[in-house]
Amino acid sequence: MSLTDDDALAALPANFVDTLGELSTNEELVDWINTSLAPGTDDLGAMDRLVARLVASLDVASEDTSLQLEHLIDDISRSASRLHYDLHFMRDGALSLQSSLNDLTLRANKSSAPETDQALDKLHTLDITKRNMEAARAVLREAESWSTLESEVASLLSEHAYDRAAEKLAEAHRSMAVFANTPEFEGRRTLMVSLQNQLEAALSSALIGAITQQDAAQCQAYYAIFERIQRDAEFRTYYYGARRAGLVAVWTDAHLADTGESTPIQTTSTPAIPFSAFLTTFFSSFLSTLNAERTSVSAIFPDPQSTLSTFITSTLSALQPSFAQRLNSLNSNLGPMALPEIIASFKATETFAVAADKVLERTLQSSAFSPSQDGDLPSQMTDRERKLHRRRSSRMSVSRRMSLSGGTGFNLRPGVLAGSGLEWDTELFEPFLEVQAEYGALETRFLLALLAAEPAPQDVDHARALRERTGVALSLAEESLGRMLALTHGYGAHRLLGALDEFLASFVSSSQRTFSSSTIPTPGQAFGGAPADMDYSLEDWAHIQARLHLLDALRNTLERLASFEGRFRAVLQQIAAQLKSADGGLPYVPSTTRGALVLLAQSELNSLELQTLLQDAGTEEQSRPGSQELLRRRSSTGTPTVDKPLLESTRGAVAAYTGATQQALQDAMLAPLRTHLASYASLPVWSSTPVERPGRNAAPVPTFSLSPSESMQAVAEGLLGLPRLFEVYADDGSLAFSLHTLPHVDEALLASFEDAPPPEAAAHPAHHRRQSVALARPSISGVGMLTTAPVLSAEAIESVWLSALGRTLLSQLTSTILPRIRTLTPSGAAQLASDLGYLSTIVGALNAESEDLVQWRECVGLSDEEGRKLVREGGMGEGREVLGNVARMRGWATSQY
Template sequence: MASSLESLGEYDDIVAWVNDTLPIDSDVSELDQSIVQLLASLDIAAEDTSSQLERTIDDVARSVPRLTYDLHFMNDGASTLQSALRHVCNRAVAVVPDPMKETLDHLRTLDKIKTNMEAARDVLREAESWSTLEMEVTGLLGDQQYAKAAARLSEASRSMVVFQNTPEYDPRRSLMTSLQNQLEASLSSALVSAINIQDLPACKDYFAIFSDIQRESEFRNYYNGSRKAPLATLWQSTRLKDCDEDEGVILFADFLPKFYEQCLTVLHHERNVMPEIFPDPLVSFSAFLLSALSGLQPSISHRLSTVSNHYGDAVLQELITLFKTTEDFARSVQNIMEKMKLSSSSEDTAVSPPAPRRRKSIRMSMSWRSAPVRASSSTHTISSKLASLSEWEQELFQPFLEFQVDYASLERRFLDNTLMATVTLDTSRPGKQDVARLLRERAVDAFGAAEESMNRCMAFTHGYAAVGLVQALDSFFKSFMDMWRREMHAQLQPSAHISPDEPEDEENAGLDYTSADWAVFQLSLHLLSSARSVHERLLSFESKLRVNITHISTSFRLAREDPQTFAMSASLRHLEQSVLQSAELQTLLEPQRPGQPEPLLLEARSAISECARTCQDALQHTILSPLIKALEGYASLPLWTAVDEVKPSANPKEVKLHIPSFSLDPSDNMKRVAEGLLNLPRLFEGYGDDDALAFSLDTLPHAQAASTEPSTPAPMGHARRQSVSAGSKQAVDREAISGAWLSSFGRTFLLHLTLQVLPSIQDLTPRGAAQLASDLGYLSNIVGALNVEGEDLSQWRRCVEADDLDAVSVKDDIWREVLRMRR
């Protein structure tokens, strides 16, 4: 427990410390005993800490007043010491006699004169040597004594600093360059020959000569140019089918492994040769590899671009193959360099190579903003690893970075291309096809291709393009469902199902539906069921995608916290410094809060909801079509303009009596409408067990208003998840589903009535108003039986039957419409 308490300060999360301290795998009794011991230890430790804190506070409180006094005392002592030193200096100057002062000034002058004379002598000697430099070096070159000539030039080069900031500097600098060029020209042919025949002693001597004249880089250029020539020839002379305009003999994906194999053969040879020539073999090895890769014509970037143009939308798989091959090559090169490090006895081999031409990454961003680590050494190690990304690694992986950053677009194009092949097969099949079944089959293909995308993301970007992966998948599924929504809309038109009259179904007799209506009804249910199946697949796929993202997050965290164990490859380090390392990626990789995780594919879910809405709209339109047709001539019925009968009188002088005759019975149109509404529950009795009706209830027309009903299930839920034994619960769910649909039907019908039919009535006499009030009251009772609230319907009724419209509290638009009708 003592060691556990000491480690408490290393944790930011107290829950994590408790989980690490307690033996979770033990049984309940041992765990309870451990908790009791831990609580006792924590109480004792808390008391000890409190006591130590109080003692510390007391000590500080006692020391602060004393500290002020000590500082004051030190200030006074320093002032006294300064005055004493000033007094001693004044006395020392006064003690020295004037003759002694003059003697010291004279000695100082003589010393300065001596120093200047020595400097002048050195200048004169250098001038004398420079006067004969050209003749001496030319003579040595003529005698082929190249080492002596290099040594003479090296000595003269060291003396160039003497002439700096003088008129003699530029002429001597020009002479030095000219003599060095002559020496290099004299050695060039012999050097190339020695390199070609691998005369290692001669190459080593030539390197020493070039080093004496500060031309090591020229020697490396000669050496690298000669040794990389076979590789450059192989790269340039091989004609590729998918890169070159003319007919090639091999694909780039097949050629690249052979090229890298040839490179490794050359590098293995250089691993044994370079230590015999160069004092820094590892640096020279890296520089040679950089020279070989950067000198390829056409460049790697150019060939990757031509490959992309050749394969088009399907290029991602080719890029992954090429990237994996390149990673394997980089690992092999790293193994060779590790062997060179182990065989080298000098620590200077670990120095970074010189950068004669520094290549800048075109897509670099901020470094990894890592989470707090346990020790500062880890942060230092990560920084050193990022800084150690050598130039040859950048040259090797930089061409892929442009495609890796554009991974979202590449993945989306690849998914579309994969799915298009299956869609093309569907369109080529003769005859009429089952659209609902075809949707489920194509969904299997779509999700199968999408599951492979997670592997492609890891293979090509090591998870750094996870944000692009989510975007590509979300956009892909949205487009997929939008395509099927358009197909649904076309298939759910009644004109697409016109067929000869069929015998009427006895079970649904009297419901005023045609065979085309029943076909649309059945197809709507089947498509809604298919949409539900796609939604379930999407939820399952999101779970797999989240597990994959969690795995990526764990890998990154382990690499940050323990870089020694989880070392990063060159390609991974290169990706870590790219713009893929973004704030969006950090947000995506953050651990999810406990409970319901945030959805990843929002647009895909929305597209599925739109498909469900399309099916529900078609189903509702089909069900309500007889009711809507029954109201087509309702606004123009003569009932609304009817007037009361006038009874004639036998005596002309008597006043004629107006005897009103009100028909309190609803009109025939309203009776047919009410009969159709009452038949709706019977229509759903045969489909109560259909899970399609329970799917996406929140997208039902006017479902937001209906959601206040207690019978409405949760959005996007599947109301029937219980076992067969839970019969009573299933019955409740069936009633809830039917209630939601009937409520939606009722609200849609009432909106059609109150917004379109009733405002179309032109005139309304008192007798017509009474008849309309009777119809609306009768309809209110019917929709009330369907558990539908008709507030607008009730307001229309109150306003129609009122004698004084100004006294009625209704909506302004209803009040104005009734006022217009009644004039």
């Protein structure tokens, strides 16, 4: 095998390159080669070629290195002579500089005489003395002015020279620091406060007049006076009180129709209006006042935006009765119907808040930007205003939104809440926190009241009524999504889910109670598709037909419920995406302000349950297969993938309703058979004794197996005729609905059909059934869940129903009818054993098995001796109850039963 160059390189030691460096220091070339190269069996020819390549490479590298060394030596040779000249030139320059510095030092020492230093010291001393004396004179003058301060201020006030009086008081206030920690401080402070009060009292009437007349120039002058005497807060109190008086009067004199308040005498002639309509009018007036005040406030106050926001909060605090009180009165007075009015009031408040925030933002812009250069900020802006300005300069306008049932829109892209950035709106929305926290209960009461107000369908069957009422209930539930978004902006999703689950479960349970107490009219003619020889009355056919229609209506109800859950889940996913992309922890909602969202985010609505619900919705969205994958699954299983149900209580109620309907349908199908079994326990054959013929030498007559009784034969014929009943309803898809809730269903039999491959459509063209969602087998808690129901053939569905019908009949027979037999003679026991054996054969053909029936057969077939022995030994295990009943009938010892 030949060795390639790459193999030869790979065969070299890992440190071969480092070993090459030792070649220059090693005197023995042969020893170095023996040390570096380990013995091997590689191809020497390849190794020779490799060595040749390495030698050539080393030669080329040696030549390159020699050439570079020659160039380097030439450069050094050329620079050496020049370097000597440069060093000599630098030495001459340094010596010249040293000589110049020495000459300069000598001349400077000769020019500074001692007389100059003394003159400078004297001037410095005189300057310090002058400044200290001026300061002392100013202090003495201020101290001297306190003796005449009261008289001077009184004189100026009498002359209405308020500005000069304010100046005097400001100067006196600045001199108060001189008297700190002296006995005179308290007296002078008391005098100062008294004089400030006198000036404020003298200006109060004129100030109120100027505020009322909206004289901005005069108000500005008065504000400057109040500011000099440290009465800025008092001036704002005067201003706010005068400007909000009209709004407070409108609030107090309101004639409301839905708050239950006593009407003021002066407003009895005006018609009462709803609270939400009044809020719209009131906030419109409030907004007009703000727009009018924007110019005045900017001219009077140095911080117009903060002043205007404080004006809003002070006005809200001055309302009597308060906003929260009227909102609570509205909730109490309207009862279940209060929710729409509360939402309308909340929307009116949000509209005002957004408009007011824009006014505040325009106020800051008009006072902050200079007309010559937009980027310049005035020097009097506070740090907070500068931060707000920088924050607004980087905002983007995002207006894409999603609308659901007329509700509040949610932006689908992340954004930043615009506005003034102040926190004035939290006080505006605080009254709504209580009703927002109770949103779930309010929504439940409102939905139940709306459904109760809907007229019930008249003169229609129960299935049609259920369809119509389901449509109404789900339509009401659909509208609640918009109300949730409008009042809680998505934070009430978990409360709404609980409210809808309670509401829809209550509706389904109420429909079931109505079904249980309703009667089905008997038709005037026979059912057209029924065989004439079947032992069913017109009433039986009517009951069967009505129950089948009701099952189909329940299937339709479940499908519509699943569709509504899908729409609810879509809303949850958008809320989850909105909160996930929120800026600063708050979603972007253009129809409200930051304060409303801050309160919601900090309220009990933003709970762990909500976060879990939204997280699950987001997870389902991410794990949902694509359209191609969904089509593939639909084609392979016949049913699309279904997400985890949201309305579990409602599904439990539907499952219970479905089971009750299936039970009623079974009772109707088994009605003729139950008629035959009604008198079965009282047949005289159970207590009869065999008649023995006299004759000692009579020949023995062989004993043959007994024939079943007439009642049992009729029951058996009815069971064998049940498949013909299913031929009548072969195309009715309602029989395939929710087989897991079918009473006495054989779960193993049903599972075997479900696990079997789906039948081909071409194989059963006459029995095609529309696939629908189904209720899974109820859990321990009884809650039905949504599942993907495999497509079953008509024969499979018929087999499951026949098995369940047989098991239902056997359950009634073994638990109700047989225990009512009072006496059982040996001949009666033989007849009963024959009947039960015959019945076992018949129900076996229907795949209906019953352990209780087997136990009854075994106990009835016992002889008296065997039975008494079992009773004494306490045998039969799980069949002890059956043995006790048979022992009672046969007259065995029953003390322990």
